[in-house]
Amino acid sequence: MTEDPAIKAPWKRRPAARPLADLVGPSIADLCGKAGFSAVEIVTHWDEIVGPALAPRSTPVKLQWPRQDARQASEPATLVVRVEGAYAIELQYAAPVVIDRINAYFGWRCVGRLVLRQGPVPQRHQGPPPRVEPDPAALAQVRGTLGAFEDEALGASLARLGALVRRERRKS
Numbered sequence: 073m074t075e076d077p078a079i080k081a082p083w084k085r086r087p088a089a090r091p092l093a094d095l096v097g098p099s100i101a102d103l104c105g106k107a108g109f110s111a112v113e114i115v116t117h118w119d120e121i122v123g124p125a126l127a128p129r130s131t132p133v134k135l136q137w138p139r140q141d142a143r144q145a146s147e148p149a150t151l152v153v154r155v156e157g158a159y160a161i162e163l164q165y166a167a168p169v170v171i172d173r174i175n176a177y178f179g180w181r182c183v184g185r186l187v188l189r190q191g192p193v194p195q196r197h198q199g200p201p202p203r204v205e206p207d208p209a210a211l212a213q214v215r216g217t218l219g220a221f222e223d224e225a226l227g228a229s230l231a232r233l234g235a236l237v238r239r240e241r242r243k244s
Contacts, residue, residue: 113177113178114132114135114151114174115132117177118130118131118132120177121170121173121174121177122166122170122173123173125162126159126162126163126166126170128193128195129155129156129159129163129193130153130154130155130156130159130163130193131153131154131193131194132151132152132153132154133152133153133154133189134151134152135149135150135151135152135182135183136149136150136151136152136187137149138150147184148175148181148182148183148184148185149182149183149184150183150184150185150186150187151171151174151183151185151186151187152186152187152189153186153187153188153189154189154190154191154192154193155188155189155190155191155193156190156191156192156193157190160188160190163186163188164188167185167186170186171183171184171185171186204236205232206232206235206236206239207235207239210235210238210239211231211232211235213235214231214234214235214238215227215228215231217234218230218231218234
């Protein structure tokens with residue numbers, strides 16, 4: 073018995089949605105591979121590797137692997153890092169620690185030295201937005217409608233939330 077292609081079985085479903093990381097990951101890996109990064113994690117986890125003091129002021133540019141002879145053992149790579157002017161000295165002093173962190177992150181000695189290139193570093197992300205405080209009069213009005221609480225900190229937090237919600241509703 074042949075099946076009519078116009079009639080589809082009701083139990084056959086379309087492919088499920090795929091995570092964005094599955095679609096973007098290979099593209100990022102290709103771009104990083106062109107810069108010599110065999111391990112994309114150096115770029116994507118740079119903030120975790122070098123820490124919050126140096127991460128905003130530096131970015132990895134490329135990983136240079138030495139040419140290999142058949143007789144030589146595999147040598148570690150040189151990591152080229154772009155760093156903002158005054159922070160180059162700080163990163164130069166911290167280079168042994170950064171190299172150790174990179175190698176510990178990957179679990180093998182992949183980076184042997186850092187080469188610093190001074191230049192502008194693009195801003196990757198912004199800090200958290202400033203905390204918004206409600207108007208004291210609106211806060212007192214909401215606090216009066218809530219009633220008594222055993223935990224005063226909870227009452228104050230709920231009053232703040234209520235005042236902010238009221239203000240947002242009035243804007244829209």
